[in-house]
Amino acid sequence: MIPPPLADLAALPLDRATEEPVYRQLYHRxxxxxxxxxxxxxxxxxxxxxxxSQLGLARGTVEAAYExxxxxxxxxxxxxxxTFVASVPIAPGSIPxxxxxxxxxxxxxxxxxxxxxxxxxxxxxxxxxxxxLATRQARALSTATxxxxxxAGIAPLRQxxxxxxxxxxxxxxxxxxxxxxxxxxxxxxxxxxxLLPADTSVWVEEPGYYMTRNGLEAAGLRLVPVPVDExxxxxxxxxxxxxDARLALxxxxxxxxxxxALSLPRxxxxxxxxxxxxxxxxxxxxxxxxxxxGRPLPALKSLDTGGRVLYVGSFSKTLFPGLKLGxxxxxxxLAPRLAATAELLQPLPAAEIQAILAAxxxxxxxxxHVRRMRQLYARRRAALATALGxxxxxxxxxxxxxxxxVLLRMADDEDDVMLARACQAAGLAPTTLSTFYAGxxxxxxxxxxxxxxxxxxxxxxxxxxxEVLATAxxx
Amino acid sequence: MIPPPLADLAALPLDRATEEPVYRQLYHRxxxxxxxxxxxxxxxxxxxxxxxSQLGLARGTVEAAYExxxxxxxxxxxxxxxTFVASVPIAPGSIPxxxxxxxxxxxxxxxxxxxxxxxxxxxxxxxxxxxxLATRQARALSTATxxxxxxAGIAPLRQxxxxxxxxxxxxxxxxxxxxxxxxxxxxxxxxxxxLLPADTSVWVEEPGYYMTRNGLEAAGLRLVPVPVDExxxxxxxxxxxxxDARLALxxxxxxxxxxxALSLPRxxxxxxxxxxxxxxxxxxxxxxxxxxxGRPLPALKSLDTGGRVLYVGSFSKTLFPGLKLGxxxxxxxLAPRLAATAELLQPLPAAEIQAILAAxxxxxxxxxHVRRMRQLYARRRAALATALGxxxxxxxxxxxxxxxxVLLRMADDEDDVMLARACQAAGLAPTTLSTFYAGxxxxxxxxxxxxxxxxxxxxxxxxxxxEVLATAxxx
Numbered sequence: 022m023i024p025p026p027l028a029d030l031a032a033l034p035l036d037r038a039t040e041e042p043v044y045r046q047l048y049h050r051x052x053x054x055x056x057x058x059x060x061x062x063x064x065x066x067x068x069x070x071x072x073x074s075q076l077g078l079a080r081g082t083v084e085a086a087y088e089x090x091x092x093x094x095x096x097x098x099x100x101x102x103x104t105f106v107a108s109v110p111i112a113p114g115s116i117p118x119x120x121x122x123x124x125x126x127x128x129x130x131x132x133x134x135x136x137x138x139x140x141x142x143x144x145x146x147x148x149x150x151x152x153x154l155a156t157r158q159a160r161a162l163s164t165a166t167x168x169x170x171x172x173a174g175i176a177p178l179r180q181x182x183x184x185x186x187x188x189x190x191x192x193x194x195x196x197x198x199x200x201x202x203x204x205x206x207x208x209x210x211x212x213x214x215x216l217l218p219a220d221t222s223v224w225v226e227e228p229g230y231y232m233t234r235n236g237l238e239a240a241g242l243r244l245v246p247v248p249v250d251e252x253x254x255x256x257x258x259x260x261x262x263x264x265d266a267r268l269a270l271x272x273x274x275x276x277x278x279x280x281x282a283l284s285l286p287r288x289x290x291x292x293x294x295x296x297x298x299x300x301x302x303x304x305x306x307x308x309x310x311x312x313x314x315g316r317p318l319p320a321l322k323s324l325d326t327g328g329r330v331l332y333v334g335s336f337s338k339t340l341f342p343g344l345k346l347g348x349x350x351x352x353x354x355l356a357p358r359l360a361a362t363a364e365l366l367q368p369l370p371a372a373e374i375q376a377i378l379a380a381x382x383x384x385x386x387x388x389x390h391v392r393r394m395r396q397l398y399a400r401r402r403a404a405l406a407t408a409l410g411x412x413x414x415x416x417x418x419x420x421x422x423x424x425x426x427v428l429l430r431m432a433d434d435e436d437d438v439m440l441a442r443a444c445q446a447a448g449l450a451p452t453t454l455s456t457f458y459a460g461x462x463x464x465x466x467x468x469x470x471x472x473x474x475x476x477x478x479x480x481x482x483x484x485x486x487x488e489v490l491a492t493a494x495x496x
Numbered sequence: 497m498i499p500p501p502l503a504d505l506a507a508l509p510l511d512r513a514t515e516e517p518v519y520r521q522l523y524h525r526x527x528x529x530x531x532x533x534x535x536x537x538x539x540x541x542x543x544x545x546x547x548x549s550q551l552g553l554a555r556g557t558v559e560a561a562y563e564x565x566x567x568x569x570x571x572x573x574x575x576x577x578x579t580f581v582a583s584v585p586i587a588p589g590s591i592p593x594x595x596x597x598x599x600x601x602x603x604x605x606x607x608x609x610x611x612x613x614x615x616x617x618x619x620x621x622x623x624x625x626x627x628x629l630a631t632r633q634a635r636a637l638s639t640a641t642x643x644x645x646x647x648a649g650i651a652p653l654r655q656x657x658x659x660x661x662x663x664x665x666x667x668x669x670x671x672x673x674x675x676x677x678x679x680x681x682x683x684x685x686x687x688x689x690x691l692l693p694a695d696t697s698v699w700v701e702e703p704g705y706y707m708t709r710n711g712l713e714a715a716g717l718r719l720v721p722v723p724v725d726e727x728x729x730x731x732x733x734x735x736x737x738x739x740d741a742r743l744a745l746x747x748x749x750x751x752x753x754x755x756x757a758l759s760l761p762r763x764x765x766x767x768x769x770x771x772x773x774x775x776x777x778x779x780x781x782x783x784x785x786x787x788x789x790g791r792p793l794p795a796l797k798s799l800d801t802g803g804r805v806l807y808v809g810s811f812s813k814t815l816f817p818g819l820k821l822g823x824x825x826x827x828x829x830l831a832p833r834l835a836a837t838a839e840l841l842q843p844l845p846a847a848e849i850q851a852i853l854a855a856x857x858x859x860x861x862x863x864x865h866v867r868r869m870r871q872l873y874a875r876r877r878a879a880l881a882t883a884l885g886x887x888x889x890x891x892x893x894x895x896x897x898x899x900x901x902v903l904l905r906m907a908d909d910e911d912d913v914m915l916a917r918a919c920q921a922a923g924l925a926p927t928t929l930s931t932f933y934a935g936x937x938x939x940x941x942x943x944x945x946x947x948x949x950x951x952x953x954x955x956x957x958x959x960x961x962x963e964v965l966a967t968a969x970x971x
Contacts, residue, residue: 062829131640140643148637155634155848159627164618165606167816203678203843210689210841218716219694236840241693341642343847354537365711366685368678370845372818373630 043078045460047086052095052238064106066096133473134450135482138426141338142472145397147390154380158373170372172364173356174201174348178375181382182334182348189388190309191319192332194350200359201369204347205307205335206236211349212303212331213240215362217267224259224269228457228464230277233270233305246459249276253283256290268301269294273321274309278428278457278468280421282318291321295329302330308338310391312423313399328352336378338425339391345370346378402427404476405469408483425472428454431465436495441467443493449486518553520935522561527570527713539581541571608948609925610957613901616813617947620872622865629855633848645847647839648831649676649823653850656857657809657823664863665784666798667807669825675834676844679822680782680810681711686824687778687806688715690837692742699734699744703932703939705752708745708780721934724751728758731765743776744769748796749784753903753932753943755896757793766796770804777805783813785866787898788874803827811853813900814866821845821853877902879951880944883958900947903929906940911970916942918968924961 051060060066067075069083076083087104090096098104133140173179179196186192202208217223219241225234227246237244245266247259254271269291273283283291295302304321322332335347351359363369381387402420405427409418419428429451431437437453444451444467451467474482526535535541542550544558551558562579565571573579608615648654654671661667677683692698694716700709702721712719720741722734729746744766748758758766770777779796797807810822826834838844856862877895881902884893894903904926906912912928919926919942926942949957 131638131643133639133643143639143642146642152634152637155637156631159630159634162623162627162630163606164608167618167621167818168606168608168615169812169817170820203845206840206843213841214685214689214715232840239837239840240689337644342644343642345645345843345846362714365681365707365714366688367842368681368820370678371820371849374846374849 042461044082044085047076047083048090049238049244049459051086051090060106062106066104066106068103134448135474136469136486137450137473138452138468138470139338139342140470140473141341141425142394142397142401143341144473144475145394146341147386150386151377151381155377158376158380162373166372166376170369170375172368173360174199174369175372175375175379177383178379181379185382185387186334186350190306191323192350195353198351198353198356200349200351200356200363201375202333202347202349203367203370204337204342204345205305205333206232207345207367208333208347208349209233209236210240210367211359211363212268212301213237213242214366215359216301216355217242221268222263222266224254224263224266225459226254226271226276227459228278228454229270229459230272230305231456234459237270244459249279249281251281252287253281254287254291256287256294260294265298266300268303270303270305271321272305272307274306274318275312275421275423277305277307278454280419280424280428282422283321288321288324292324292327292329296327300329304330304332306332306334308424310339311395311398311425313395313402314422322350328354331355339387339394340381344374344378346375398425398472400476401471401474401479404479405471405474405483408479409469412483412487419466426468426470429467429469431467433465435465437465437467439495440490440493444486444489447485447489449482449489451486517936519557519560522551522558523565524713524719524934526561526565535581537581541579541581543578609923610949611944611961612925612948613927613943613945614812614817615945615948616816616900617869617872617876618816619948619950620869621816622861625861626852626856630852633851633855637848641847641851645844645850647843648835649674649844650847650850650854652858653854656854660857660862661809661825665781666794667825670828673826673828673831675824675826675831675838676850677808677822677824678842678845679812679817679820680780680808681707682820682842683808683822683824684708684711684778685715685842686834686838687743688712688717689841690834691776691830692717696743697738697741699729699738699741700934701729701746701751702934703753703929704745704934705747705780706931709934712745719934724754724756726756727762728756729762729766731762731769735769740773741775743778745778745780746796747780747782749781749793750787750896750898752780752782753901753929755894755899757897758796763796763799767799767802767804771802775804779805779807781807781809783899785814786870786873786900788870788877789897797825803829806830814862814869815856819849819853821850873900873947875951876946876949876954879954880946880949880958883954884944887958887962894941901943901945904942904944906942908940910940912940912942914970915965915968919961919964922960922964924957924964926961
């Protein structure tokens, strides 16, 4: 007999028709249940033999899934006593890095490590200016600021975001449509909570940003990986796999991590699908500010005549991630529900911090800062790409038209995770491309951020990287 | 034929054995589905006749539920075209007040209204001191502060909260067990998200805080109202109604809104149930700092040898609600899961604002401020109670041993909601006791906060209240 939560696990059919191997499907299902809490700490899992027989699988298939789960800390084997749900699931996708930290290393360094992703140039942030605005705000602490703020965000901030979006992204959004969020992950939490019951199917990009995938899994949703090709998300493949998905998560401007832009035909096809199915599109516009070749494409949201797109922006990559502020632009009919959900289950940060950001935007500092960073990043990007090209050969370096990182390609038989661990031990923090795949890893490589790498240091850090890669143990 | 989400609605049995009338059960079920988004905007509801026949109810029962839902804005009737899920659900429990604002009144006033609940004395807050700490923090903006903060909260704040809890509430909590949250509602969101799958049964106090109830409903949980008597939550009644609930939500120090303390036998009974069932207790210690008679009872958490209690505190009532900061003390085994869920789906406010609070606590300002407020509130409470006693008679005034409000009792045939609306039109903001009931309203009255009512103004505002109540239209 299998106890109830595990019986549920065993009862769900695995899909043999997809490209995702059956062991990966099983791995994902168990992992999602652990993250969602359905499988809770200390619960005994059935033996691989017994579960294999329940599911009609080969024992080795279940063993492969268990092995991966154990390797990632979701379950523990106590030998003959059995296999149990682990007490401390690894915080999925902790930043940095995308591989768990090596022993003896702090997992949250106090300064950026070379190549570390997800950070803007902290050395170039106008700290004095920010501090001046914060000081002014601190001195002006008002009764209104002390009372419960509008759950959708303070009015001056929503107005300033609306003005920025109109100019920079071609999005016409009334302040009433704009909901301030606790960064990108806060927007993901709010949308999943307010609009998507558990077990709803959601399209995610394959490969795609692992924090998005982990967040949606933790929200109890059913993830449908949809492949990305040279035109971006393969909408037809999504429709073939899960036409009834309620949400499609895309990064149209600059796909994360491959850097491709979603083509116009695909954009229209995606909007058409969403309109026909009453489904939502979650547009992750995470780094559209940084583009070095040609003009940025307008946001998908700017084409959204049917009101199906939830547009998400964040200040983590333009200002600093510790600010934890971002925003959603919602179709007008959804905004009140999102605000009500925020008030009840995930209130916004203090009005004080919102007010500092509002002043930074309204007084024009934000626009100036982004322009300065675009120029700085163009120089740092070129320096890193040049150094990588010299050392590894230009064929191994992939540069998108935008973004905050460069890809160093690896052969299919290289283990990028093991190599990244060796880098980490040496104080370098590349991110592995394989981490972005939910299913079979199709491309391997190291994603290397240039934002915090001064031009003159690029050759030295690339040499260090090359040394680590040359001497790292290989399987 | 009833479409799928409505079929689910109709398929669930209504419980004829409880005290809650069947129409209220149906009302709650539809309301929860609208808030959870299962019933979405524009969806057509079955006619009262057809739903009544599906459910085996009298048509009048369904009509009563529909009437209440329409009155509260969850559904709209378009005459012969049918009844539909409304496009804009009323933000449930918007603060203030507990009744929707009258036309022409702003729903978020910029200063406290007389009697408005949920606010500490904003006139007595040490703004200059707070501003000084905020200014110091603004000048010290560090690289570490700019990077992604620990998803459970910055270390200095967790340490300071731990020291405070040990001294003030008898709780021994390591910093690793403390998770900083976006206030009380943020804690509720995090716990429901990380530990409670949709449709899980949860005990809530009846009567109980409506924002808690609305939050749990919005999280898709199944609420089981458990009556409160003179010893607090009736644990035996909870066990009789839903022994398998996964969480019990209680306010043991000072029940919200009745003000009773949970007796020791009930505390032990509750802990025993949770241990036997592997269920959780969510301890809402919302205003334990303010007690004017006798000594505060230790927190339920201080008795929690089995690790079943999630203790929640907030700085909204001790400092100011706009700060939107609170904390959870979790059993050690749960803390990593809560932190992982926070990182993925509802990140914490900026380290900047956490650091200001940490300094306020660590430098002893918090302890001093709470002591000063306790003395101030004792005077304001006495002044309000005296004025109410003179005007309405002492029998109608109910004073608990603690808290931030006084109850003005009303007869069972008075409509406290209608009277509160009349008060609101006159610029007064009492809260209705009936709002705290999920089922049948057993006691009626107005909850009147004294925190922002200076001693010398109490007689005048009570006279205004009496005038409004005397002249308000009655049904």
